[in-house]
Amino acid sequence: PKVLVIHGPNLNMLGKREPEIYGHTTLDEINASLKNLGRTLNIDVETFQSNHEGVIVEKIQKAMGTCNGIVINPAAYTHTSVAIRDALLLLDVPIIEIHLSNIYKREPFRHKSMIADIATAQISGFGVQGYTMALEGAEKIISGKR
């Protein structure tokens, strides 16, 4: 099985970006640990990051029929993007929404997620650990263990 992990805008700056909120781990480190975990779980993990909404939309469109699950941190687009929501609706696979921070504990504009109600599950506030949990959760759902 294959899981596509999508990281939205500014997540390429992890490590340098507001470390008190997002921690010190870099995106490369997160991706490497997900690929590693994927080998253990027998999941082929592809990772992708873009700062551009349309590029993310096109990546999701191309995922149609080619992956068994999506793990996505849409970052700021979480709160704004009907386009990413609509693209995800094209897919017939489990979608795990993940945020490093607890978005419900932060500014009111972060409390609304445009994808929460179409996601299979949401993880928010566990820091980088959330990515591991998201992939493990995706694997369980895909393999029917949940």
Ligand code: DQA
């Ligand atoms: C984020 C939360 C968003 O509100 C923010 O715009 C991000 C990261 C998170 O992982 O906590 O860029 O998705």
